[in-house]
Amino acid sequence: MRTHLITGAGSGIGAVVARRLQERGDSVVLLARDAGRAREIAAQHPGATTLVGDLAQPGRLSWALSKQALPERIDSIVHAAGVVDLGAVADLPATLWEQQLAVNLVGPAELTRLLLPLLRVARGRIVFVNSGAGLHAHAGWSAYAASKHGLRALADSLRAEEAEYGVRVTSVYPGRTATPMQERVHQQEGRDYDPSRFIAPESVATTVLTALDLPDDAALTDLTIRPAR
Template identity: 70%
Template sequence: MAGMATHVITGAGSGIGAAVARRLHTRGDDLVLHARNVGRARELAAEFPGARTLVGDLADPARLSWALSHQTLPDRVDSLLHIAGVVDLGPVGDLTPKTWRHQLDVNLIAPAELTRLFLPQLRAARGHVLFVNSGAGLRASADWSAYAASKHGLKALADSLRQEEHAQGVRVTTVYPGRTATSMQVRVHQQEGREYDAADWIDPESVATTIVTALDLPRDAELTDVTVRPGR
């Protein structure tokens, strides 16, 4: 992706998303950073000078179209990077519809809706849609049903989108990181009742390297599915 590319990024406030945003910002690309509210947008704008922000609540996908219609969208989108996500563990016997719904909304339906809203710009730019999935998008363990279902769904979204948009020159990549040293991982360990040591898990910078590599791949090739596992 040579020259001044424009990237729309969700989840740029922490973890993998922040690492990717820093990498692209440092090299001079244009960033459009999604935030769930105006306060978070201000923080992101301060952290990434020159970046634009878009405000909308991923937990309420039905209102994203309305929210974005009241803001200035970028004319060009070279990549849409879906990195935001939520996790809430529990056995099927305990999970309520509210817990299921929240994870499905943020992790699956919101990415589908944002993709729909930005597809005209992505097609025009022959751009790239990248989904940060999870090992849970390929196999589900005990207590992970709702999160894994949202991520299995995200894989289906990416696979369908890739076939639908291939002729338009839109590339679609899914990255499946194993456990990564982020604030989300701290929460997972709390929910599992386990001690957390960041050194046990993948550095977000390593996942960021994978993502930027996929974006920068020459046009004759497309990284479709990439699994990144802890090397220790």
């Protein structure tokens, strides 16, 4: 049985990945931003272990994790948490830049750094659920796209640095996916939301599990997924 740490397991892609891993008998450890959210996520995923650590405050993650019992083994981290706030560069305040960069980039970098010793022992896998915005930036998406472009750079550097320890690093770039985040994006864009037009989170989760399950003689480095419609 393998142990996987997942962020963003409260909804969307992260929730589906956590459920699918549990259904096949793996152990999951779910990161929550606070104790209240940890209780909610634990209720959604009976049998899962929760840890509390706020990705929006990367500088406090080390302290937060030092106060909790970490699993003895971690075979993978799936970074599925994220936030998005749209706006033109002329209008977007610094606080929204800081929040998106923290949750989408600096927080994952710091969490990975803290758990690398365990991942090295397990010769584990790291999957970053990135975004199409990590490859192309459009008007109104500057802060979010910058955080996701940075996440791509983080993954590329990490892959090169950790190869000698057998740690595999994958970036997945989904197009628009039918998640609560996508619904919020549509609200910000002022458009009606029709989830049937977009990728199902289950499809992205299948890609994540493929990256986790590849034999040791192969590594999935970058994969782009787009809606079929």
